[in-house]
Amino acid sequence: MxxxxxxxxxxxxxxxxxxxxxxxxxxxxxxxxxxxEGHLSLVNYEKFFTPVYLxxxxxxxxxxxxxxxxxxxISYPTAYLLTKSRHKQLWLLLIILPTWxxxxxxxxxxxxxxxxxxxxxxxxxxxxxxxxxxxxxxxxFLFVSTYIFIPFMILPIYNALEELxxxxxxxxxxxxxxxxxxxxxxxxxxxxxGVKSGCQAVFIPSLSLFMITRLIAGNRxxxxxxxxxxxxxxxxxxxxxxxxxxxxxxxxxxxMILTGNRK
Amino acid sequence: MKRKWKLSNLxxxxxxxxxxxxxxxxxxxxxNKAGNMHDFTGFTWEWxxxxxxxxxxxxxxINTLVIALLASAISTVIGVMGALAIRFVKRRRTKNxxxxxxxxxxxxxxxxxxxxxxxxxxxxxxxxxxxxxLISHIAxxxxxxxxxxxxxxxEMxxxxxxxxxxxxxxxxxxxxKVxxxxxxxxxxxxxxxxxxxxxxxxxxxxxxTGNGYxxxxxxxxxxxxxxxSLTINxxxxxxxxxxxxxxxxxxxxxxxxxxxxxxxxRK
Numbered sequence: 001m002x003x004x005x006x007x008x009x010x011x012x013x014x015x016x017x018x019x020x021x022x023x024x025x026x027x028x029x030x031x032x033x034x035x036x037e038g039h040l041s042l043v044n045y046e047k048f049f050t051p052v053y054l055x056x057x058x059x060x061x062x063x064x065x066x067x068x069x070x071x072x073x074i075s076y077p078t079a080y081l082l083t084k085s086r087h088k089q090l091w092l093l094l095i096i097l098p099t100w101x102x103x104x105x106x107x108x109x110x111x112x113x114x115x116x117x118x119x120x121x122x123x124x125x126x127x128x129x130x131x132x133x134x135x136x137x138x139x140x141f142l143f144v145s146t147y148i149f150i151p152f153m154i155l156p157i158y159n160a161l162e163e164l165x166x167x168x169x170x171x172x173x174x175x176x177x178x179x180x181x182x183x184x185x186x187x188x189x190x191x192x193x194g195v196k197s198g199c200q201a202v203f204i205p206s207l208s209l210f211m212i213t214r215l216i217a218g219n220r221x222x223x224x225x226x227x228x229x230x231x232x233x234x235x236x237x238x239x240x241x242x243x244x245x246x247x248x249x250x251x252x253x254x255x256m257i258l259t260g261n262r263k
Numbered sequence: 264m265k266r267k268w269k270l271s272n273l274x275x276x277x278x279x280x281x282x283x284x285x286x287x288x289x290x291x292x293x294x295n296k297a298g299n300m301h302d303f304t305g306f307t308w309e310w311x312x313x314x315x316x317x318x319x320x321x322x323x324x325i326n327t328l329v330i331a332l333l334a335s336a337i338s339t340v341i342g343v344m345g346a347l348a349i350r351f352v353k354r355r356r357t358k359n360x361x362x363x364x365x366x367x368x369x370x371x372x373x374x375x376x377x378x379x380x381x382x383x384x385x386x387x388x389x390x391x392x393x394x395x396x397l398i399s400h401i402a403x404x405x406x407x408x409x410x411x412x413x414x415x416x417x418e419m420x421x422x423x424x425x426x427x428x429x430x431x432x433x434x435x436x437x438x439x440k441v442x443x444x445x446x447x448x449x450x451x452x453x454x455x456x457x458x459x460x461x462x463x464x465x466x467x468x469x470x471x472t473g474n475g476y477x478x479x480x481x482x483x484x485x486x487x488x489x490x491x492s493l494t495i496n497x498x499x500x501x502x503x504x505x506x507x508x509x510x511x512x513x514x515x516x517x518x519x520x521x522x523x524x525x526x527x528x529r530k
Contacts, residue, residue: 010352013345013405017364020402024379025367031382078278081271091275093510098282100506102480104465105499108487109285112292112300115491119288119301150282200370208372211465215487225374225466232378232470242382245375256370 025249032242044243053227057247060223063142064206070146071202072195075153079194080187082154083161092158099151107215110144111135114216136218144216145206153198160194161187196259204252224248286503293496300491310497317494320482326393327462327479334400335457341401342408342453347442349409350416365406376403377470384471391473399471400461407460408453415449416442455513 035043047053082091098106114120114134121131134140164187172182188195208225224244231241288300296305314320345365352358368376380402384395419442427441443450465480472481479502486495 009344009348012341013348013361013409016341016345016402016405017361020380020383020405021364021367024376024383027382027386028375028379074278077274081275084271085275089514093514094279095282097506097510098286100459100463100510101286101499101503102463102465102483104480104483104487105289105495105502106285108483108491108495108499109289111487111491113285113288115301117299117301147281147285150278204370204372208374208466210374211469211484215484225372228374228378229470232381238382241378245378248372248375252370252372252375256366 028242028245028249030242031238032246034239036237036239044240047240048243048247053244056222056227057224059221060207060225061251063138063145063221063223064203066142067145067149067206068199068203070142071149071153072199074146075150075198076157076195078150079154079157079161082158092155095151095154095158103148104211104215106148107144107212110140110147110216114140135216136220138217138221141213141217141221145209145212148212149202149206152201156197156201157191157194160191164190200255200259203255207248207251224251286499289496290500290503293493293500295493295496298493300493300496310493311501313494314497314501320494320498323477323479323482326477330393330397330400330478331458331461334397334404334461335454338401338404338457339408339450339454342405342457343412343446343450345405345409346412346416346446346449347438349413365409367406368403369406369410373464373466374470377467380467381470391471392476395471395473396468396476396478399467400464403464403467404457404460407456408450411453411456412446412449415446419445451513455509458509 032044033040033042035041048057078095082088082095085091112118116131116133116135118134120134124130124132168186168190169182172186177185207223208228209223210225210229213219213221213223213226224247228241228244228248231237231244292300292303293310294306294308295303296307296309297303345361349358349361349365352361376399380395380399381391384391384398389395389398423441423445424437427437432440463480464478465484468478469481469484472478477485479498483495483498486492
């Protein structure tokens with residue numbers, strides 16, 4: 001009887017795994033071996049290894065790396081200071097709140113801010129640089145993506161810092177470590193898991209954010225995600241789209257192994 | 264010490280300004296008479312009126328809310344079951360496998376989820392629209408609920424269950440009177456996270472929505488691609504206040520829970 005109940009919990013969950021986790025991946029893999037006419041072939045993979053697609057993939061990784069680095073640089077100090085502040089629950093909610101605003105709206109706001117007559121350009125003019133084309137450049141893409149991902153980086157780091165037993169810090173300080181040494185040798189290594197999951201939460205989506213590239217970067221920046229969207233919804237070449245998706249999945253697995261938390 | 268406190272607070276305040284500036288920028292210009300996002304000429308409610316007179320938009324808002332509430336409710340139920348299943352699985356290997364599968368959809372890029380679900384629905388013959396959107400939202404919300412509930416379950420001492428069983432509680436009693444009350448904060452957190460994800464999702468929905476059916480984010484995307492229109496600003500202001508109300512609600516729930524079992528040791 002006990003076993004029955006246990007299986008009852010398992011049934012819907014395993015069903016979900018089979019239908020929505022395993023099946024979709026297999027379907028992507030399956031479709032990647034079909035060309036646009038529906039014939040079984042490897043043409044999609046051949047196409048992926050042409051310079052056009054390889055360059056696109058490399059570019060995409062480079063952008064994702066930059067976005068992750070910038071986000072981490074801003075988020076770690078923020079998370080650290082948050083754990084030290086009073087009313088941290090409230091502050092944390094204030095960090096989470098912007099993530100409840102649709103990211104398209106945030107991207108849309110930058111259409112105004114970075115626009116020809118927007119405040120960013122007024123500021124540039126004020127300090128004497130003069131009007132510049134900010135929208136539809138690599139810079140605007142990086143800036144907006146970093147902006148959008150900051151909360152997603154702060155949260156895991158914050159949680160890791162909260163879990164950190166303050167006894168370790170006291171011990172390090174008692175044993176004569178300076179503030180910086182304590183941070184470098186104790187706090188940061190112990191919160192590395194949070195940093196890793198933060199990087200995971202930022203890097204993988206930034207490979208695939210087609211809506212930001214479309215809205216903010218015009219068609220200047222093409223990420224893996226943009227290419228997949230293009231093939232699935234515009235050119236209707238599901239095979240090629242799936243082939244790129246397969247590479248994105250492989251990249252994802254590699255990143256997960258690299259940032260995996262071994263416990 | 265005093266100066267340091269100030270510096271660190273300055274940094275926090277700076278981050279918060281950066282985080283909120285674009286949002287308030289949007290809201291500020293939603294009252295702009297001039298109809299653009301850079302030249303504030305006068306105050307007007309015009310754009311709000313336009314939002315409320317736009318029946319198509321209103322229907323889309325209702326669609327979005329229905330999808331989000333349904334998806335998060337259903338995924339909470341399945342997610343809690345999943346968490347229970349993972350908790351009660353004896354073999355470590357099985358547990359780890361389940362957990363890895365659970366995490367796949369969380370770390371998967373939205374485009375891949377969207378594209379693969381599109382293939383899935385096409386093959387299964389499910390018409391793109393309400394059903395496909397709802398199913399995909401449920402699907403990607405489940406692992407989030409599991410992750411929010413599981414820590415609570417694991418922190419619960421197994422002796423509690425043993426004690427309940429020894430005292431003659433049935434399987435159902437153990438679940439409804441011991442386990443569920445204990446993990447309620449986790450369930451709420453899971454539900455709210457699912458709600459957030461569902462409301463916030465664009466990419467997956469964009470792939471599986473088909474023609475005719477639309478959620479708010481898809482609609483915003485197609486409008487924003489056409490350029491600046493202050494109805495989007497007005498809409499985002501309304502959405503912002505809606506979010507604040509939700510957050511306050513969530514905060515109050517948390518507060519109440521903290522008070523009822525707040526006797527624990529806390530550093």
